[in-house]
Structures are given as C-alpha cells and as structure tokens.
Amino acid sequence: MVTKVAVLGPAGFGGSYVVNELLNRGSYDVVGISRNPGKIGKHDRYTPHALDITNATIAELIEAFKSVDVVINAFNPPYGPNVYKTFVETVRRIVIAAKHSNLQYFLTIGGTSSLYLRDPATSYETAADSRPFWLAYRRATADSEAATYHMEERIGFGSPMSRSMRAYRSARQSLLSNPGSLTAANRKVIDETEKMVTEGPDPIPDIPIAARATYMFFEGNTTFPWSFVSPPAKYIPGPRTAKYEVHIDRVPLAPESERTKGSENEFDGRLLGISVADLAVAIVDEVEKREKIGKHWSAVAELPGEHERHASYARLS
Template identity: 25%
Template sequence: MKKIAVIGATGYVGAAVVKELAARGHQVTGFARHTDKVLKADNVQAVNFDVNAGNFAEQLQGFDAVVSAFNPGWDNPNIGSDFTRGANAIIEAAKTAQVPYLLIVGGAGSLYVAPDVQVIDTPDFPKEIYDGANAARHLLNDLRDRRDVNWAFVSPPAALGADGGFSEERLGSYRLGGEELLMNGNEPAGISVADLAIAIADDVENKAHLFKRFTVAAE
C-alpha cells in the first residue's frame, strides 16, 4: 500500500485514477476544488486545494507519488495561461516537497506523427483545443532536461473514451509507447479512461518512467 495524491481528483481522468488506486488498496488523497464530488471510500481522503496557493508544497509532503491530472477546463478561454501557471505551481510544489514521483497527465498533441512533426502541428488538429495542447507541449519541453524534480509525463492516445470516439469499456489491458502517436492500423489508437487509469496506477506503483514521457493505448 502506498500513499498517493491525485490532483484534479474529480476530472475525467483524475476521478478514474482515484477509483483505480483506491480499488488496489492504496491510501489516496484527492485534491479537488469540489471535494463533495471526490470518490467516497474508506481509503480516500478529499482535500480542497488551490494549486497556486503558497502553501501547496506543504500539502504534497509525505506521499510516495503524486498524479497531476490538473486541467483548468477545455472550455476555459484562458486555458493556455491557466494551465501553464497551475502546472508550474504543481511542479515547484513537488520540487519543494521532494515528491519521489510526479506523474503529469498531458495530452496527445505533443506526440509525434513524423520526424519533427507533432500531432498539434497537423492541419486537422482542432483549433478550439490548440491553446491547451500547446501549453502542455511547452510544459513537456521545459521538463525534459530537469532533474531537480522527479517528473514523468503520460500522453493519452488521440481517442480517449467515448468523447474521443473510442469506448468506456474497461478491458484491463493496454500497450505502451514512447514519443510517437500509437496507431490502430491507419487510424489513431484509443483507450477507455478506465484502462488509462490502470496504466497510470501501474506506472506510479513502479515509478516506471522517471524523467520520461510515455503513451498508452488499447491492445
């Protein structure tokens, strides 16, 4: 059993991660703006938070791992700047708290589809989510050479859950990738959010991608 924190514990990915970690018997702390929406379980504690608060580092002390599923909302007109400010605050808090493993959930936009060409650079990339995806790409670039914080970065595949044109079915398996967008034949691959949560839980249990970015998709 580990002590694991999930930032953004009521979001689409964060809530699934809390559920998966709790089912495995870990002691989970869910940081959320609306604590009443955090999963109710004996081994889950809900904590109200503001990632930009000066004392956030104190709240991250003592955990074996922290999962950041922080997202200011895709419909937020200031998503780019709000994501950057919040994500940087989380990283600095994790550094100060000496978190052993900080797994940041990013987007698929920074995965590569060809040499030096990322998904976000392709003509069909949705303009309405560009600012948020671009902020996540810059965050990853800034992290790559850092060794003062124990970071890892997971990019979901292009199709995540039903909203991404995939499925919500929990299959209990997944395949791993690195920097390239995973494909299913000629189509971008996908995964259910439940199976993404399995991959995230496996990763934080084993601290499997320290100082690396990885991606996952359904088998």
C-alpha cells in the first residue's frame, strides 16, 4: 500500500533530503508544498503543490492536506527582521490545519534550542537558555567546514553575517593549529565574536528561539498524532549511513570525559551531530514505525568528512 506524504519546504535543507529518502524507498507518493516546489526536480511519484506557506490561510492549508496521509513540516522561513513572527505564526496555522485534517501522522522539524540540557523533570533549562552551550555551538560550527559552508550558503555568500562567520572560522583554525602564533587580528575576531555570545544582550538568533516557541503548540497536546524532531547541535551536510541513535527530550552530548582539554565550558567538545541525510532516514523510519507519537526527540550519528564541503540541498534526478 502506498502512503501519500506531504512535505512542507521540499526544496529546503532538511525537506529536500526527506523527499529523496521517501521516494528512494519506493512505497511513498510525495506532495511537495512551497512557493517553488518544482525547484527540487521531477519524479514520477513527486507532485509539486505551489503554495506560499508563510501567507497561506488555514483553509488553504487544510485543502493542501486533504488528500495526504502524513505531513512532514520542514518549513524554514527566510532570514529577515520579522523572522520570529513569521516562523511562529506560520507554524501556528500549520498546526491548526493539521488538527482539522484527517491525517494519520504529523511530524515537524524544530531545532536544538528546544531540547533540555538536563533532566526536564528537575530542570527547565533548554539549549537556548544557556550561553555556555551557545558558545560551544558557535565554536563547533566554526570548526566544521561543512557547517560553516552550509550557513554561508543559507544566509547568503558575501553578506555581513556570512563574512563574519568565515572570519571567525579562519581565526579559530589559526588558534587550533598553532596557538602560539595567533595574530592580534585573529585574537580580536575571536574575542569580539565570543564576547557577543557570553556578554551580549541578544546572543541567540531569532530562528532558534522561534523554533523553540513552536514546541509549545505540541507539548502535552493529545488532539492529533504528532512528533517533534529536533536536530542535534551539529546538523550538517554529509553522507547517508542509515545508522543513528535516538535521544528523547535531551540535547545529545558526549560524556564529560570528551570535554575539550583545558576548557572551562562544560559543553566544549561534547556536541554531537548528524548529517541531514541520516536525519531524513530517522524521520522516514518514524513515519513507518510510529514509535514516537507525542514525543520530542533528536538523533545522532557518526559524522565522517565533517571538515569537507558537501552538497547542502538534495535534488531529484
């Protein structure tokens, strides 16, 4: 029996790999819903459904969902001054539409920011509440060519934010390769970048905060079958291994013994990750097994080639 799955954001970073994983398994028909769903390419079992998700009404979303069994929400708004409002309000409408549609399952891809750093029964602190965690995240991103290149591609090559990320990576590379010969210019880049995280008034961008806020639409909600997938801190382009480990509610971390030697930051060197291809495997596995209905979860895998550039977006052949 063929399952019909709609993917919101089918040509984006996460959505494109989910579409490919679904189609490659051979038992799914896929509907891609976005402003330009044909951007990913053509396939006999892929149907593009053009809809501007950020401006779609609830009625339009219900109409888009009416002929499908499962919806996977990989929506990610473009960067801009109103990105928080756009993200939260769009997901609100998507959730209402999902609740009023005859869906078998609704899966949404959130972000690391909503995962708890410790046992949620005793601590409410999430990744987005912790400056030390965010500093470790910034360092880990800068130390990975795959992660840095993906962020440059997503933000826009040559933009001020993209240039600052590349400068920080270059300075970090110099620090790690030969700490004793770090130039004053590179030390300044590192100090200024990290001071914004440790002492600045707004250390975490709006998109992670918005993604965390959307989890509130799901937590404790029993009115429809949902699953909230939060990628781990290191979510980067990379190979498909189809081997992963699931974590519920918590930020996946390596043992304390893996902490970067000499660092006072409890998260340095401990952030785990997964390739976008392997998270797509985990998501489609969940569509099939339905073991995590009503759960907030993440998945991690080995990241070979983390310092290499990989194609960030999948395309249909």
